[in-house]
Amino acid sequence: MFKELDVITLTSPIPGDCIWDIPSGSPLAKSGEGLRKGDIGTIVCMQRDGETFDVEFLEPGGRxxxxxxxxxxxxxxxxxxxxxxxxxxxxxGQELSQSKIG
Structure with missing residues (x-):
């Protein structure tokens, strides 16, 4: 279903302690929060099982x-x-409403 370089939308949140890289300048590093439902990222590596993949999340400006x-x-x-x-x-600086991301 998914392949490398696909752009995905999270359907559930990912807690901060489940994220394996948070750059020091990231807003997540400052807030301690995790990724939210509706966040968008790009698949950068597919795992061998084909059911999991590494996803890079960027701010709109590319950071x-x-x-x-x-x-x-x-x-x-x-x-x-x-x-x-x-x-x-x-x-x-707002959250998406549930109706827009469901």
Missing amino acids: PVAIATVSASQARPATKEDIANRYIRRSQ
């Missing part, structure tokens, strides 16, 4: 936020609407 191992059950392909909502949410 790294985190790299996490995500299972297929925690993701879906990103849509154009997801990407547009992401930019609005991040620029306004």
Whole structure:
């Protein structure tokens, strides 16, 4: 279903202690939070089982936020609407409403 370089949307949150790389300048490093449902990332490496993959999450400006191992059950392909909502949410410092990400 998924392959390297696919853009995905998280369907469930990933706690900060389950993220294996958070750069020092990342907003997650400052807040201690994890990734949220609706966050968008790019698959950078598929695991051998094909059901998990490493995903890089970036801010809209391109600054790294985190790299996490995500299972297929925690993701879906990103849509154009997801990407547009992401930019609005991040620029306004808001969460997506559940109706826009479900």
